[in-house]
Amino acid sequence: MDYDVIIVGAGAAGLMTAIQAGFGGLRVLLLEGQSRPGAKIIISGGTRCNVTNQTVSEKDFNSGKIICVRHILRSFSNTDTIRFFKDLGVELTIDSEGKYFPSTNSGKTILEALLGKINLENNITLLCDHKVEAAGRDINGFFLKGEHFRFHCKKIVLTTGGLSYPATGSDGTGFRLAQSFGHSMIDATAALTPLSSRDVDFKNLSGITIKASLSLLIDGKKHFFTRGSFLFTHLGFSGPAVLDISRHWIRAEGQKQVIINFIPDHDEHSLQSHLCLLQQKAPRKTLQGVLDELMPKRLAEVILKKAGIKSDLVMNQLDKGLRQRLAAKCVHYPLDITGALGYSKAEVTAGGIDLSEINPKTLESKLEPGLFFAGEVLDVDGRIGGFNFQWAWSSGYTVAQALIKQL
Ligand SMILES: Cc1cc2nc3c(=O)[nH]c(=O)nc-3n(C[C@H](O)[C@H](O)[C@H](O)COP(=O)(O)OP(=O)(O)OC[C@H]3O[C@@H](n4cnc5c(N)ncnc54)[C@H](O)[C@@H]3O)c2cc1C
Structure with missing residues (x-):
């Protein structure tokens, strides 16, 4: 022996x-x-x-x-x-x-x-x-x-x-x-691997990190939730929150969707209330100015673009429909995910x-x-x-x- x-x-x-x-x-x-x-x-x-x-x-x-x-x-x-x-x-x-x-x-x-x-x-x-x-x-x-x-x-x-x-x-x-x-x-x-995306607007934000929450829905039902740092990359998304959700996304069977909340301290209801309050307090403030206080400026530009709202629109021009659309884009945005980067980039x-x-x-x-x-x-x-x-x-x-x- x-x-x-x-x-x-x-x-x-x-x-x-x-x-x-x-x-x-x-x-x-x-x-x-x-x-x-x-x-x-x-x-x-x-x-x-x-x-x-x-x-x-x-x-x-x-x-x-x-x-x-x-x-x-x-x-x-x-x-x-x-x-x-x-x-x-x-x-x-x-x-x-x-x-x-x-x-x-x-x-x-x-x-x-x-x-x-x-x-x-x-x-x-x-x-x-x-x-x-x-x-x-x-x-x-x-x-x-x-x-x-x-x-x-x-x-x-x-x-x-x-x-x-x-x-x-x-x-x-x-x-x-x-x-x-x-x-x-x-x-x-x-x-624990990055996720890829076709979304060019988000890929152009490569290098920007935010705090976000992510929910994985499988066939419409919430399967996993996480909150943490989120990084935009030239291939898609990374950072601890994305890495944590990746194993669940990869292993999920059925219709899968990742929803991001770009302002995790708010939900749709509280964000709409916040916007209503600002309409009264700062009616001439631009929407770009309002979002800049909640997220990085370049992300705010992309969100407004995706919501189809002009960045120079001022708060008292924001009607109920636009307010709802903007709040949804900010706190309930379905990410376009095309795949995961696989073992070559997986931590585990x-x-x-x-x-x-x-x-x-x-x-x-x-x-x-x-x-x-x-x-x-x-x-x-x-x-x-x-x-x-x-x-x-x-x-x-x-x-x-x-x-x-x-x-
Ligand atoms: C980029 C990266 C960053 C990470 N960061 C962290 C972190 O900060 N914190 C954390 O907790 N975890 C982190 N991890 C995960 C962590 O490194 C692993 O979970 C951990 O190292 C696993 O240890 P292990 O000994 O089981 O396997 P490994 O570390 O993979 O070691 C296995 C060893 O076995 C050897 N081997 C394999 N097959 C054979 C064979 N047939 N004959 C002889 N030798 C063989 C390999 O060469 C290797 O040296 C990270 C992983 C990566 C890739």
């Missing part, structure tokens, strides 16, 4: 599993297909790496087995994450939205701190350029093999990630390895290995004892805000504790 445990994939989940298992005295081999480990840690959060959030619960995630997600998050919480990095010498700072980043504002700090514990002193060997192509059992226990290697071990952990940003190494091989052990998949799609993968075939307390396979999973390879995806890394840390920790107990 070469190793107690072989972990496949040195991303966030694999590094956490290796460190915790090594701390527990296990002989660990960490195999990474790329020439360097932890590629996503470096590019994440706009290279700042949003490692966790002030409040984390299963409600921040999507999964076929949300109870399992709750259990795993409780076994290693966001406060455990903060303490863990502090012990590694990394101070985390919190922003106004409750997101934690290293105080250096660099994902490299996180990766270097993790790699600082990946060494023989902690019983961990890391081999890069070792892409695992097949795994199974033979008379020597589990084997893992690639183009130029074959290793044996007592336990395997698959931390191969999903399909998002394949250039970082997560190309779906992990799904195939799991399937070779008989595991089923919940259909995978891109998530929705779907993955079906949790119903996995022990919810240890993340060990129910089909193949000794085979474990952690991280994005599983059917768990979080919203924007540090939740996906928290899942990687929590699930990696959980698996390591189970391995230590068994070995």
Whole structure:
């Protein structure tokens, strides 16, 4: 037997599993297909790496087995994450939205701190350029093999990630390895990805960010709601609110429509009342002037154009019909969405290995004892805000504790 445990994939989940298992005295081999480990840690959060959030619960995630997600998050919480990095010498700072980043504002700090514990002193060997192509059992226990290697071990952990940003190494091989052990998949799609549009007026606003709320309607019924930053891009729409709604839009079946509220502190009724009040208080004010106080000037121009209202119209010329039309365009505007940008721009993968075939307390396979999973390879995806890394840390920790107990 070469190793107690072989972990496949040195991303966030694999590094956490290796460190915790090594701390527990296990002989660990960490195999990474790329020439360097932890590629996503470096590019994440706009290279700042949003490692966790002030409040984390299963409600921040999507999964076929949300109870399992709750259990795993409780076994290693966001406060455990903060303490863990502090012990590694990394101070985390919190922003106004409750997101934690290293105080250096660099994902490299996180990766270097993790790699600082990946060494023989902690019983961990890391081999890069070792892409695992097949795994199974033979008379020597589990084997893992690639183009130029074959290793044996007592336990395997698959931390191969999903399909998002394949250039970082997560190309779906992990799904195939799991399937070779008989595991089923919940259909995978891109998530946390920008949406594309044909709307030239909005594309011309590329670079402008606003606060907005978005509702996803499926066959006319509200299916998902989110509120946050919204970014106009040259291809369509992005920003946290769009990324959060994308997985629901992509996975929805039926007639789907995204409605945006450009002034999320108002609904149609309150905006109309506001306009009525302004008609009395400032009858000579132009509509452009009124909207400029509620949104960026260039967006106001586009809204007036879309409402078919001249920008130099003054408030006392606004009749009830125009007022209703303008309010509707501002707070209930159906966006033209033609698609999603897909895995190449997706921060995470929705779907993955079906949790119903996995022990919810240890993340060990129910089909193949000794085979474990952690991280994005599983059917768990979080919203924007540090939740996906928290899942990687929590699930990696959980698996390591189970391995230590068994070995
Ligand atoms: C641009 C971007 C920004 C992001 N920003 C944030 C953020 O700020 N906060 C947050 O919480 N989340 C963020 N995420 C999501 C987060 O990075 C992932 O959810 C997390 O990294 C998943 O960790 P993982 O270890 O499960 O998988 P991965 O990080 O994908 O790691 C999997 C590893 O396995 C290796 N591998 C795959 N197959 C094999 C094989 N057959 N043999 C050997 N090795 C293999 C890969 O090369 C890779 O190194 C971001 C993602 C992206 C793409």
